[in-house]
Amino acid sequence: MSITVYNIIHIVGVLFLCIGFLALLSAKSARKGMMFHGIGLVILFVSGFGQLAKLGMSAHMPSWVIVKILLWLVLGFLPVLAKRHVLSRPVTVLLAFIVGGFAAYLGCCFYLGRAMPF
Numbered sequence: 247m248s249i250t251v252y253n254i255i256h257i258v259g260v261l262f263l264c265i266g267f268l269a270l271l272s273a274k275s276a277r278k279g280m281m282f283h284g285i286g287l288v289i290l291f292v293s294g295f296g297q298l299a300k301l302g303m304s305a306h307m308p309s310w311v312i313v314k315i316l317l318w319l320v321l322g323f324l325p326v327l328a329k330r331h332v333l334s335r336p337v338t339v340l341l342a343f344i345v346g347g348f349a350a351y352l353g354c355c356f357y358l359g360r361a362m363p364f
Contacts, residue, residue: 249300255293260346262286263321267342270328270335280325287322294318310352317349 263286269279298304298311321342328338355361 247296247300249297252293252297252300255289256297259286259289259293260350262289263342263346266325267339270325270339283325287318290318310356314349314352317345317352320345321349 262282266279266281266283266286269275269282272279294314295304298307303311324333324338324342324345327333328335333341
């Protein structure tokens with residue numbers, strides 16, 4: 247597959263993840279939303295590593311890739327905090343969009359050839 251296909255699949259994964267987090271705001275659809283959340287995480291994981299392999303970065307991962315993997319783990323753990331009432335649901339969704347925005351920033355910096363923040 248081409249890198250463009252991986253990018254499109256990655257964007258679909260982001261959409262699934264957003265649907266999952268927004269469903270947290272409704273008590274009725276939270277269970278279905280977590281299905282979208284999990285599917286989105288898997289799609290992001292597979293397409294992200296597919297992009298790395300296609301770009302030839304799978305042998306030696308730069309530091310920004312490791313940070314993005316850590317952010318992916320945070321996005322996967324946030325609904326647990328909402329379910330156990332450690333954080334309220336709106337705060338969880340806000341944190342998810344902040345973490346996701348930073349992950350997107352890292353990806354765009356690489357894609358556009360700009361310097362990474364670390």
